[in-house]
Amino acid sequence: MSGASGGLGRPLALACAAHGATVVLHGRVVRKLEALYDEIVATGHPQPTILPLDLATATRADYDTVAGALRAQLGRLDGLIHAAAYLGSLGPIEHQSPEMWKTAFDINVTAAVALTRASLPLLAAAADASVVFTLDTRGIAPRAFWGAYAASKAALAALAATLADEWETRPALRVNAVVPGPMNSPLRARSHPGEEKSALPVPAALVPLYLHLLAGQSKGESGVLVDARAWLDGQPASTPLATLSMGGRP
Secondary structure, three states: OEOOOOOOHHHHHHHHHHOOOOOEEEEOOHHHHHHHHHHHHHOOOOOOEEEEOOOOOOOHHHHHHHHHHHHHHOOOOOEEEEOOOOOOOOOOHHHOOHHHHHHHHHHHHHHHHHHHHHHHHHHHOOOOEEEEEEOOHHHHOOOOOOHHHHHHHHHHHHHHHHHHHHOOOOOOEEEEEEEOOOOOOHHHHHHOOOOOOOOOOOHHHHHHHHHHHHHHOOHHHOOEEEEHHHHHOOOOOEEEHHHHOHHHOO
16 A cells, blocks of 8 residues: 555555555655554554655666565555555646656656556456555646646546556456545645635545455446545445546547
C-alpha cells in the first residue's frame, strides 16, 4: 500500500491488518511507518512489512529491489492500493514551476506505474488479485489553479483505464479506481485551509469500499470508477473505467 501513513492509507492499513492481511506499509517518513507497524503488532495482527521509499526520487533499480524483497518475503501479492498523493502548490500555471510539475508526476503517476509493473509477477501468482487506484475529482474535471495536481491525477485515471482494458481477459487480476471526494484529511486541509471540516466524512468511512474492491468483488464487476460520495449516500456510484477514455468509444 503506497502512502500507508497518510490520511486515507493509515485506516486502510489498519483495516487490512485486522482482516488478517500481511500489509506492506509504504511511506517516506520512517518514524511514521514504525509507529503504524507498532500499532498493528500491538493489536495482535500479522506482522507487516515496512517499505520506506521516496517516490519523488525512486529509480527503476529501487522498484526492482522492492519487487525482489517482496518476492523473497511474501511469495505473492493479493492486492495493491495506490493511496500516495502529492498536492504541490495551487495557483495559476505561470506560478507553478516545471520542477513542481515533475515531482507531481513522479509521485502521482510514475510511481504508480513503477509499483504496479514491479508487483505484477507477484499479483499474477495470486489466485485473485486486486489493484485499486485513488483518483481525485480534479483529475476527472480539472479546474483553474489545480494545474500539476489535476493533470497528474488525470494521467493516473488514464493508467487505471488502460490497465482495466489490458487485464479484461486475465481472470485473476482486477483493477478499479476510487474518487474519494472531499473528506476530512490532511491533503484536504492543505487545499482548502479555511473550510469547515466537521461536515466532511473521515477517511475511515471509505474503508469498507476499499475492502470490497480488494477482496469482495468478482471479476465481472471489475474495471470501474467508484464515486465514494455517491457510495456513502447509498446512490449508484460505479462507472466503467472505459468511459474515461474518449468518452467510452473504442
